[in-house]
Amino acid sequence: MNLVTEDIAHIHTVKQATPQYIKSDSLKSSSATNEYFSDYASDAASQISHGGQGYETPPSRISTPLVQQNPVDSEMTLPARAGVAQPAPLNIRRSQNGGPQNPGMLSTFDEMSPPTPDVDDTPYIRFAIEQLTRDEDVLGRGRDSADPDQLPLVSPAPHPVASEESSQTSTPPPSIPPPPPPRAPQSASPRPLSQINRKPVPQEVMLPVDLSKDLRMRLGFVPLPLRLPILALYLLLCLLIIAALIFSLIFAGTNHALFDYDGNATARYFVFQYLPQLIGILLILWLFVIEAAMYRSLPYYNMGPSQRNSWVLQDMHILPANFVLPDLTFFRNREPWLGVAFFIFWIANFTVPLLACLYQTQWITDDGPARFRWTAVRGVGWTLVALYVLLCLALLYCAFRFRRSESNLLWDPTSLADLICLFRQSNVGSDFEQTEISPEPNAQIPPRNLRLGFFTTSGRPDVFHGVGEEYAPIKRLSFQPHAAKDAPLASESIDLEAQRLSYGSGFARNIHSPFVRYRWVPWFLRDSTVLAWIVAAILLVIAFLAVSFVNRAVQDGFDPQLPSLTDSSGFSPANFLYSFVPAFLGMFLFLAWQPIDMYYRAVQPFRNMSQPAGATARHSLLLSYPAYGHLGVVTRALINRDYKVAYVTFISILSLSIPVLAGGVFTAIYFSSDNRVRIVASMPGYYALCVLVTVYALSYLTIWPTRKRYLPHNINTIAALLSWLYASPLLGDVALQNIETKGELVDRLTGSTFTAAALTGDGDSDEKRQRPRRGVRRLEANAGLRYAFGIFVGRDTKEHLGIDRLQRPGSREMLVVPTSQQHEKQVD
Template sequence: MTAMNLGDSNLRYVNTSRPQLIHSNSKQSVTASDDYYSTPSEGSSHEEKEHGVRYDTPPTHMRPDTKDSQQSEKTLPTIRPVKEKVVGFDERSTGAATEGLTIKRKPVSSSSSDGTVIRRSMNDLSPPTPGVDDTPYIHFAIDQLTRDEEVVGSRSHSISHSISGDEAYPTEGDVEKQRHQRRIPHPPPIPPSSEPRSSPIENVLVPTQPAKETFRYPKLHFVPGPLHTISLSVLIVCCLLMMIGLAFCGAYPLHHDGLFDYDGTGTSRYFVFQYLPQILGSVIIIWLVIIQYTLQRVYPFVALASGPAAGSSEILYDFKLFPTNLLIPNLSYVGRGGPWLALWAITLWLAMFTIPLQSCLFQARYFVKGQIWRWTTVQPIAWILFGIYFLLILGLAALMLRFTIGETGLKWDPTSLADFLAIFHRANFLNDFDRSEIEASVARPPKDIRLGYWRNSKQGAETFYCIGDENAPVRRYSLERGKMRLNEKSIDLESQHPSSYRNDIFRGEIHNPTLRYRWVPWFLRDTFVVAWIVIAFVLLVAFLVVSFVNNAAEMGFLPQLPSPTTPFGFSPADFLYSFIPSLLGMILFLVWQPFDAYFRALQPFASLSGRGGSSAEKSLLLDYGSCLPLQVTFRALVAGHFRVAWISFVSLISITIPILAGGVFTAQYIPKTGQVVTAASKPGFEALVVFVIIYVLSFLVLFPTKRRHLPHGISTLGELVSFFYQSPLLAEETFEEPRSKIDLITKLLGTPLDEKMSSRYAFGIYMGQDGKEHLGIDRLERPGYGEMLVDFR
């Protein structure tokens, strides 16, 4: 008989009967002490290791974690039956290191061929720690085993022997008494002689800058075309030319009798004075709208590139990616944009009045000295326009200065969903978007994030480009079944219930068709679209009746206001019937712009929501929001997106309504009656009627189909990210550090070697990186998961 020194215990015999375990009910979660037996990893929190936070699990809903159970079983010592007294021990013990603390495990015996357990001599034993009793560790291991078996709940075990501090084999009653005294076992205290716990360094994102500018790591100073110095300079020159022309037209008539003789309506000279000023002004207006589209699309990235600031993540939720209302000045981002953006927002809104003002810039005046009618300039209008264009030049100069001096943080123009996937590919705060895809409004607690180059604190040599948070660890992935899987624990800290309960509720919500098709812009809801159609047709009928009954438009009508022109060229009647119609036409033009913006933005989701999904070219790579007006129409026609093509075309031609409406009516003297009436130019009026009819009929195509309905809006970066924050696309090599926009497009459009045809993508229910179902964007079909659920009807 050979004895082994385990503290004060003497081990003499080994029970040859079948081992049994006596277990008691415990509400301790199995994962509560997993960290005690596992080695520290990047995925574990230092705070959890220090304090050993535990959570109660409801006894009626306890489910064993297969993975944890397997890990627990692997740590159990091998129990072998013996036939005779032990003659030796194998004292080579194994331990699980937990932050510098080594736990001695029960020695594993080796069996001979006849079943006799052979033990090694005491000389092979590892020397015990002086003055340290190993008994608490053995008690703790036994409690862990009994709790694991209780959670599994498939068998009933009993422990026939245990190890006590004073005797080798305590009675079964003593063991049961100890177990009841310690319902929730705690790890034994660290012996004084043990080494202090070492705190592993968290792998976090660290801002960095490449040593030199290369093709892979270019300077983050890309500027989209409409905001480029050349483009803005050309527009500033155009505004200067307008100012010069206004100054000349304002000063010359003061020293001369008008500008040119009046030769009636419908002539080339009539076209020059009544339509040409609005046409020139409309070119500048369309240019300004394109600049505003581009500015709103890139400004969130520009603001994030300036560095982390308090609450900088609010940019993801507050800043619109495209104009949603041009009728009022957009002051929502003035506070963060600085004085230059405030000046731009005000001047852009003032510029929308230039076309109505230009429509009444010139009037016909009767000069008594020469007894002749001549075209002259309305002095107040000319100098008001001069001031607006001057402010507009200041606003454009402020934009040009901002995008010339400061970095934009952009490698290329982010115009499509593929660009957003590439930028957020390695973002380390995406867990904040948990369950956000089903929320009506996406908003999260503020974080300090920035856009730029980063490196991992534990992998300093690698530099990559993304949006990240300095205070958060990097996202960790593991390879599972050949796929990337996000490493994260799913625990509800508030209710202390397993997250499976909330997951069941969440799963029911994302499968709910009502929630799936809940959102569409308020002005595109069925009731509002019907209202727009009714209002438009009523106004059209009223316009046609007033214009053609008794031939009022051609024969003229009494202006009901004084019509004589003052020495400064101002006529109340002419101003009213030029400015007001043009202003109404300008409102119609501005009202249509949000329709165009949303249909452009919604088209990728409409393509992805088809039953068969869509190719990357017609979904992830669609960049209608960055295209010029006619360019959108042409590309949409080629892609088969006819509704987008038509709506975009109408948004462009609707600018003709304020142009024609402002110049079609003029005051005319009728010699037969000796009266001054307001009459319309017949060619201009007929063209106006045609464009108004096209505009009104276009409301019939605004009804959005189910494919354009989403759980929530898509006008901010945060709302877009909520649809792919758990998508496996973020773990694909395609979106990992593309060197350029061309590189990204090439990877998406190319066919992988292991696939017979190009991949298709869809919007629906997919299996996320966390192993749970989510609603958003992914490949239509993945090996092992089947097709996504796309059609909820």
């Protein structure tokens, strides 16, 4: 009661002052502060308690930080009160004769008298509320979207400004508040007028460079599997197979078959029953390497001089997918002829079971004594000739499609480091904002007419090689080391309210969420699917072994249930069935393992970087298992101690023996003792087949991926990988500047020294000579640098999920384990 009495006495003893407008020219208008709003609300409440007319203000949606404003900077600035950040003075309405419309209304809160019933204060209360919530309205963000202190500065839309005379004489109706003056968004600290630049800054755009002879000679790289000599060698092998097939078909038709049958465990049996499909599946393995090179190169060929595709980053796969089912995405990506070529590559998988039934035994009676002889099945043979001719035509088209003149590459883009070099100065980074946590980042990227080649910019004279959109503006993210040093990661200081109001709080919560971090794995490696694979594989292998050895069914032979007599063209229904079907099933097992193998190869860099200690560049950024053949992957994985990748790829090699053995292990033999024909297995090959099938089935127990191999989304496109790199400080690392060859990139990331010219482009002055030497000394330590996949402070000084160095000088270590998991471990 004493405080209320003192307030009433203070109100009735204030001196009367003639109110007037206070108008100052300012480049920004301040919003009402929390102190303003709380003081005004408390005063209004006290007025209501004393019988005055007051107004109840609705609560604000978000609290605006207290900012000390200079009185001359605002059009609504009250004189400062001792110890308090004081709001601006109210603009007092004047009557038409120039005097105050209400003598009882004062210019400050210190001189405020009880409200006058004839004057409506609603417009001013609404204006104060609008100023408090203007941050959200200007930026279009909700309560839980962004922290006003961290919002980027945007230029407010221009408002029509009324004349000074009308602003002083006209009074808006009580129901419609006066339009607030234009206001710039608040920053963390007030900016002096001298630092505000209102002139528009010209945008820096990417400009293509006209290729001189020297620059043109540097381009045109073609991956090794797609070069003409390598493709010519593959075509030569295909032509040799075609020639051998035609010779066998013609010779067998004119000379009463080929050779006499001498048993099912001899060298001749191996040549006719195992060797053809073994050669065929080795060609399939080589074809996989060629396909992998086409997959990773095609997006960049579509950024070349003669052909462009606006969806190259989002829709074109960079990992092979032409295994169990044909990959038809090329038709959708406006590559119909390449789609036809890949469909032929997929049909080539059927050459292995067809080769398994190419040679069969035939009972010959018109050439000497009656006996069994090896002959070629004419229908199967000519089908194989047609398939290999189509394969040669498809390879010829691919050689034409991936010719040197269509390439603007400097080297083969096989790893994450290559991707960083190609996009480090690109102008498409802004398209990937917050895509690192999206389950489908490809759907969020807008189409771009991208070009791969040499560029310069309108603001810088240097020429660089990379990917970008011609004549499009560049939105650079400048990395501020002091901001990154001071910005705490959520693992060190968890403040739920601060995190809620941080940059895109929904986004901030997601990058720290274990659900988002460990959300994606291919459908065939999900827990329920892997469990189904394991159960099915074990049950089938048990059934296979039981049927094979119970009652000596395989050793003693079994009834073919089909006619076994070989006709004049060499075709026997029983022999065809028990050769083609086992080889076809074995080929399915081999192809079904290839996506598993490819996933483990592609995800291994992320697995290595997901360790708490990170991984070196050789085991992360430079790792490129999908680009190598099976034997190369096993060798490199053992050297790098990636034992699971080595084992999975070894099983992939081991599984190719299943269709080879399964297609040749059975043959029809006539038993004169009981005058019957039985299907009998070659027991050495059958024992080997049983062992291989058992090992293959048990290997499904090892494919269960650990959490370190789970990712936020897929990795089958360039856009999916760039979502974890667009904000990374790696794009601005000095180690990745002015790189001309793949060897130089490897040397820099692994710590080898290099010349000053390679680092800076020129080194004439003494100062420039010394700076590269310091850079060389820094980069000589690159062999000890660790890279991680987790939460880092990006070039925009905000937290992102992706790839960066585990720790940078003067900054905190990356958060590799999600926040909730880390705190669960600390509690444990």
